[in-house]
Amino acid sequence: MLKINTNFQKLPGSYLFSAIAKKIENYKNANPDKDIIRLGIGDVTRPLTKSVIDALHTSVDEMAHEETFRGYAPDLGYSFLREAVAKNDFEKRGCDISADEIFVSDGAKCDSGNIQELFSLDNTVGVCDPVYPVYVDSNVMAGRAGDYIADLSKFSNITYMLCSAENNFAPNLPEVMPDIIYLCFPNNPTGATMKKSELQKWVDAANASKSVIIYDAAYEAYIREDDVPHSIYECNGAKTCAIELRSFSKTAGFTGLRLGYAVVPKDLIMDGCSLHDMWARRHGTKYNGAPYIVQRAGEAVYFAQGQEEVKGLVNYYMQNCDTILNGLKDTNLKLFGGINAPYIWLKTPDNMTGWDFFDFLLEKANVVGTPGEGFGPGGNGYFRLTAFGKHENTVEAVKRIRSVL
Amino acid sequence: MLKINTNFQKLPGSYLFSAIAKKIENYKNANPDKDIIRLGIGDVTRPLTKSVIDALHTSVDEMAHEETFRGYAPDLGYSFLREAVAKNDFEKRGCDISADEIFVSDGAKCDSGNIQELFSLDNTVGVCDPVYPVYVDSNVMAGRAGDYIADLSKFSNITYMLCSAENNFAPNLPEVMPDIIYLCFPNNPTGATMKKSELQKWVDAANASKSVIIYDAAYEAYIREDDVPHSIYECNGAKTCAIELRSFSKTAGFTGLRLGYAVVPKDLIMDGCSLHDMWARRHGTKYNGAPYIVQRAGEAVYFAQGQEEVKGLVNYYMQNCDTILNGLKDTNLKLFGGINAPYIWLKTPDNMTGWDFFDFLLEKANVVGTPGEGFGPGGNGYFRLTAFGKHENTVEAVKRIRSVL
Known part of the structure; x- marks a missing residue:
């Protein structure tokens, strides 16, 4: 009789980004008219460059x-x-x-x-x-x-x-x-x-x-x-x-x-x-x-030419980091990262958990980020925003986040 | 101190096709003027079709x-x-x-x-x-x-x-x-x-x-x-x-x-x-x-259109099977396969091992196949020819094999 690899059963819940995708889908189904901005999963949005x-x-x-x-x-x-x-x-x-x-x-x-x-x-x-x-x-x-x-x-x-x-x-x-x-x-x-x-x-x-x-x-x-x-x-x-x-x-x-x-x-x-x-x-x-x-x-x-184009891509995304850092610096969020990496890591306000803040931003600002707990227990009370969105969306997301804090 | 996965050490020798590649390279280095026909690794040779x-x-x-x-x-x-x-x-x-x-x-x-x-x-x-x-x-x-x-x-x-x-x-x-x-x-x-x-x-x-x-x-x-x-x-x-x-x-x-x-x-x-x-x-x-x-x-x-093209590819390679089966049927090789698969499996002559027959064909006929032992002990004394070559090469390979048997 086949015995399965029981180590799989030790994994708690589903893979982080699959769990997030499900939450977003549920929200969208309940609120089909809402325009959601995704600064969650670290996926790029700029097209491939000419050389490529x-x-x-x-x-x-x-x-x-x-x-x-x-x-x-x-x-x-x-x-x-x-x-x-x-x-x-x-x-x-x-x-x-x-x-x-x-x-x-x-x-x-x-x-x-x-x-x-x-x-x-x-x-x-x-x-x-x-x-x-x-x-x-x-x-x-x-x-x-x-x-x-x-x-x-x-x-x-x-x-x-x-x-x-x-x-x-x-x-x-x-x-x-x-x-x-x-x-x-x-x-x-x-x-x-x-x-x-x-x-x-x-x-x-x-x-x-x-x-x-x-x-x-x-x-x-x-x-x-x-x-x-x-x-x-x-x-x-x-x-x-x-x-x-x-x-x-x-x-x-x-x-x-x-x-x-x-x-x-x-x-x-x-x-x-x-x-x-x-x-x-x-x-x-x-x-x-x-x-x-x-x-x-x-x-x-x-x-x-490829090297120049890649610099352009990186600069585009890092401009988003600057937008987020500058846009949220005078709020009650403590901000980290975003200088040498396309991620902003922030301490949630009012001792919220990362998942609570995820739900809060999704529902109030229609902005998706990633709860810190998804990255390990040390991420509890933190939240990740990525710089991989479109610039105009990032500007809009910052505006929305400011308005609900 | 890091301990490696010692199961890797149980693998005898290198991966079959890497071992064959090395043998061919050595032969080519020693005989740079020889034209080798490869009916060994199961790699296709026809270009991608128009639809693709x-x-x-x-x-x-x-x-x-x-x-x-x-x-x-x-x-x-x-x-x-x-x-x-x-x-x-x-x-x-x-x-x-x-x-x-x-x-x-x-x-x-x-x-x-x-x-x-x-x-x-x-x-x-x-x-x-x-x-x-x-x-x-x-x-x-x-x-x-x-x-x-x-x-x-x-x-x-x-x-x-x-x-x-x-x-x-x-x-x-x-x-x-x-x-x-x-x-x-x-x-x-x-x-x-x-x-x-x-x-x-x-x-x-x-x-x-x-x-x-x-x-x-x-x-x-x-x-x-x-x-x-x-x-x-x-x-x-x-x-x-x-x-x-x-x-x-x-x-x-x-x-x-x-x-x-x-x-x-x-x-x-x-x-x-x-x-x-x-x-x-x-x-x-x-x-x-x-x-x-x-x-x-x-x-x-x-x-x-894609389905038609794929049929064309398969027919091309199966024609090679027919060429090999017909071309070698009256030799001292016993032939199997080649009817519903792009592989011909043959019993080597004179109780040669598969590796001996590999060396024999490489050196005498400049044709590469795959020794049966590479597929397990049950392959001992067998040899694989693939139908994935170019048709003219397959015809030539059959001619050469016939001439050295």
Whole structure:
């Protein structure tokens, strides 16, 4: 008789954004005439740029002719893209990462969820609290998280590293380093960053304890301040302790196109094994590469025109951050983030929970954000607004929020 | 200290097709002037068809404009595609499968590798022998396969269901049904099929033992005989015991475009849990949907023109099967398959191993096939040729093989 993976049953409720979608749908059904502005899910709204569109059309035409048709992509990605990534995202920043340490994927969400397969089930896991839910949920499904403690909204085997106003939303180094540490900076959801000197301490501690850091840098393109590292490999010794995950979703608007990559350095030898070789094996066995046309679109982002266009996208969204920060600064909301990340993290008024504030904004202002609790117990009483809306909608949302506070 | 997932170390050697690629590369480096014909890896060679190309261009243009741009796809796939699949692949064949039982993915390889995540690690697993390596390898990585017994080329906890000339390469029902049973028909690599009445016995046995059948129907488009089922849901009771995996790769030449789907019926309740809900949760947490433009390309396959084009592709490749079967029938090779599948499975001459025959054909005829051992110990002494080459290459390959036998 088949036995199911009972770890799935430990997951409380449904995935955050599915739960939010359901709430919005219910509200819309009851109030079909209301115009809702969504600053909730971190999905982009600007169309793909000209370079990317041109690269897609050109490569689609290649697929129409026998001489230029491409079948299976190389498991680990086409060289043209891996080389463009190594050169532009790492070499130009002084990071010694080679093309064959880049593993092209269909996005950082998949990589975030799958990377834990490389590790034994009896490792300890540390996550920032609050944080993007995939790190915890994928470890729960695998059976590494222990049991859910409903009173605390925590799993028994996960170390929750609190990120609060007191530590500028960058966690303190734990007294005992977990074996697997997820860090996401610039952070989703708080928009916080770590300076290079701070991140160096984590790298040193991970090397000392032989822990691995999964560094999610999906938002690095939004960094506007100079002393904030774009890659963990800007720190000395990161190649022996860190995997970095990157995405084209937020950088170049690829949420609907699906492209990302993981960096697994060859120097990353853990427990006597090369994580680079293990990830290559994982890709070879369970993955079949990102579409050729999408990899060509990714390559186009690195050409001179593509780089200019991407800057334009980032500036557009960061202008929304400025609109929200300036528009709400003299209210009773305490605002964080929005300087080096496309997220505004705010303390709810009157000790409301994040879900209460979600319902309040949805019903009174017809504005959707994301309740902080969705990102972990440390998000209780906080709320996330994203900068990914259309500018005119963002202006209107700020006006509406001000009017109901 | 981080501990790795030591199950990875149990995998013998590298992934089959990576090993073959390396052998070819070595031969080419030593013999740069030789013209090698590849009938090895099952990759298509015909360009994408007009309907698909048109759908790609149209949807790429949508992505260029704010009004029609699409961000994140629905986790489980766009309705337009799920509905087209349900109607054309199931309703038209009398199978009662609804659109919301279709889970769109980036291909059957990923689904084949990921589906085992739904099941407890202490289930027993049964696979056809020989068979597509992903089923075993993904269970090894998860820790469900036990230890590798080098003498037998088998894993201790896997039930290998022998497929040989004696049973027409369709396995006998095991005396004790494994909890998880992988069936792939039309079969990769043998090209064998199961008649509906045979498959019905498996469905009945799985329902009786409360086992789950993972039915890989990636090659159903190649079926030419009437009494061969295209879907397991043509059998009574399959909705309570079977998951079906499908692919656009071989049907419509999407190997480089990446699109497939899994069917997980709502009636599939196992161990008290809905596998449909579990797979939805898995998709929601660890996957972000197939690209919009690729889903539109998939939809185009179901329109009248697309269906005609796909028939043309299939006929082109099946003509290659006929060329191989007719061209080699009076040799000392015993030939199987090639009637309802794009694979020819042959018994090597003179009791050569599959790898010996691989080296022999590569060196003497400059033709690449796939050694049977790559698909499991039951493949020893067999060899696979695919019909996915260009027709003129297939004709030439047959000529060369004849000349060296």
